[in-house]
Amino acid sequence: MNVYDSGRMADVLAPLGYAPTATPDDADMVILNTCHIRDKAAEKVFSELGRLRVVKQARQDAGQPTILAVAGCVAQAEGAEIMARAPYVDIVLGPQTYHRLPEMVARAARAGGGVIETDFPAEAKFDHLPDSATPQGVTAFLTVQEGCDKFCSFCVVPYTRGVEASRPAAAVIAEARRLVAQGAREITLLGQNVNAWHGDAPGDAPMGGAWTFGRLLRALAEVPGLLRLRYTTSHPRDMADDLIEAHRDVPQLMPFLHLPVQSGSDRILAAMNRRHTVDDYLRLVGRLRTARPDLAFSSDFIVGHPGETDADFAATLDLVRRVGFAQAFCFKYSSRPGTPAAGAPLQVAEPVKDARLQTLLALLREQQAAFNERSRGLVLPVLFIGPGRRPGQLSGRSPFLQPVHVDGPISMIGQVAPVTILDGRPNSLAGTLNLEQICA
């Protein structure tokens, strides 16, 4: 989502004459777009700011001022604290205020810095942003929903991104059409809880009225030239029946679903305030696999949430074995100030978290490698997104989000073509273009 947000900030600043530069040394303004989800991500901001201070000073000495801004969730959470720790920062802006960047830049230039905007403005950011003008490429992101009302014990999102809000269906469809006109062939819909999206479309039912996320996907599948749809990140509780049916009915919807479970222990899921059990999750996976038998799953896991015992962790390993994941992200629990879990008793010791992380990662890596290995010999439709590392090589994506490398002409970029998979590596696939099938 920060990648998408950074693009939209560039769109807002373009009319002022700003354009992206390759390095901070050439930049009249630097915006650090930050993440607060884990402590490590937040700390990186201050070490990066230390480096940018040197660049700013060197430019200043050469008579070239630099505006330094911190955007995103660290800005939202830390606010004035950022300027106290790094007084050379000129602007601190939260994720809901970036449509006001031009005004902040003018204020910072006039006053020599000191601009802090971390409120949740009454007007919706997206209503005030210009249409995205910078092409994202063959694969594009599109934010449809932001914020969260679920308040998991460990998570800062409801505090930094604010309450759950969905963009109107018409705005999403119009942006998807623009992205396709700019060359996108695959769109990934984004939201902290993307499948909580809900909206109103103009007109009467069945075309207008209240829309679910499943209905939105069906409408997007009708956008001419849009070959593939994905969405992330979903909450298990928001997998409505019509969304499951969309996985059965909508061919553009790729057979890969990121569905975070966090833990395989009911006790820990309750402590996390996840509002689903292990059984709910397994039944959901079963229903999705019935709807779309080749659906591959990915997930997020947190190890070492306060109160997690060896038995709870063993239950997580058990869940992983029962589901079988194509890919997954594992995190050590990171205490976030102001969240309920931060003050909970029975915090898990760091070495225990480390050991559990390594065990879980090893199991998930094994599953990912086995999943990729099973692709060997299959013919998969691959969307080519750019040149590969070697001359003459192309890089693409399988329906299951695996990177695929083949030799082929650059003219294939933006097209879907059948590829015979010759090698299933731990993190990617290698294959050969099926030229007879393409010609036929």
Ligand code: SAM
């Ligand atoms: N909304 C999604 C859900 O409900 O599963 C998750 C979105 S969250 C922005 C991305 C991931 O970051 C979470 O799934 C979780 O695994 C991880 N995460 C969030 N807070 C964390 C924390 N305090 N420590 C470690 N990992 C965390």
Ligand code: SF4
């Ligand atoms: Fe965070 Fe996801 Fe829980 Fe919302 S549902 S609080 S975004 S982990």
